[in-house]
Amino acid sequence: MILEGHPIVPVVVVDDAAQVAGLVDALAAGGIRCAEITLRTPAAVAALRIAGAVGGFVAGAGTVLTADDVDRVVDAGARFVVSPGLDDDVVARCRHHGVDVVPGVATATEVQRALRLGLDRLKFFPAAQLGALAAIEALSGPFPGVRFLPSGGVSPENAAAYIASPSVFAVSGSWMATRAMIRDGDVATIERVSREAVALVTP
Numbered sequence: 001m002i003l004e005g006h007p008i009v010p011v012v013v014v015d016d017a018a019q020v021a022g023l024v025d026a027l028a029a030g031g032i033r034c035a036e037i038t039l040r041t042p043a044a045v046a047a048l049r050i051a052g053a054v055g056g057f058v059a060g061a062g063t064v065l066t067a068d069d070v071d072r073v074v075d076a077g078a079r080f081v082v083s084p085g086l087d088d089d090v091v092a093r094c095r096h097h098g099v100d101v102v103p104g105v106a107t108a109t110e111v112q113r114a115l116r117l118g119l120d121r122l123k124f125f126p127a128a129q130l131g132a133l134a135a136i137e138a139l140s141g142p143f144p145g146v147r148f149l150p151s152g153g154v155s156p157e158n159a160a161a162y163i164a165s166p167s168v169f170a171v172s173g174s175w176m177a178t179r180a181m182i183r184d185g186d187v188a189t190i191e192r193v194s195r196e197a198v199a200l201v202t203p
C-alpha cells in the first residue's frame, strides 16, 4: 500500500493549479510527502498532474466517485485513490489500473462489503460525526484485521489519539492546508502547521 509510512494524508481543495507547486513544497518542507487532491474543483486534475510529477511526493486523488474519474486521475498520475464511500465500479477500475484504493465506509455493513472486495485499509468518513475513535475501536472488535484512515474533524486536538490506535493506519484532514491557505498562497502557515502535525503523530 503506497500510503505505508505516511501517517498524515492532507485532503486538499485546489482552486488554481498554479498554487500546487507551492503547496507541495510547503507540505514537504513540513515533513508531509503525500496529499489527496480532491476532485471538487475544475483545477483538480491539472493540479494532480503537477503534484504527481514531483519526485519523492505521493500524489493521490480524492472525491473519486466513478470509474471515469478513476481513468482521469490515473492518467494524471494519481498513485492512490480515495472515495467518500464504497463503490464497486471505482474499486474495480482501480484494480484494473493497479492503483491503491481507499474507499470510505461508515457502517459495519460497508466494512463487510469492503472485505468481500478484498480491501482492509478503509477510510472512516465522516469520522467525527460517526463517533470518532470510539466508533473505530468498536468496529475493530468484529474486524480486527481492518485498519482505518479517519477523515472529517481530525485536528491537532485529536490526531495523536487517533494515530495511537492500532486500528488506525493514518489520519487525514484539511487542517494543515485549508482551501483558504492554499488560495492565499500562505505557504509559511502550511509548512508550520504541517511540521506541528508531524510532531503530533510521531512517537
Ligand SMILES: O=C[C@H](O)COP(=O)(O)O
Pocket (backbone or CB within 6 Å): 011, 125, 151, 152, 153, 154, 172, 173, 174, 175
Ligand atoms: O475528506 C474529508 C474532508 O474533506 C476532510 O475533512 P476536514 O475538513 O474535517 O479535515
Ligand SMILES: CC(=O)C(=O)O
Pocket (backbone or CB within 6 Å): 038, 062, 063, 064, 082, 083, 084, 085, 104, 123, 125, 151
Ligand atoms: C471525503 C472523501 O473521502 C473524499 O472526498 O474523497
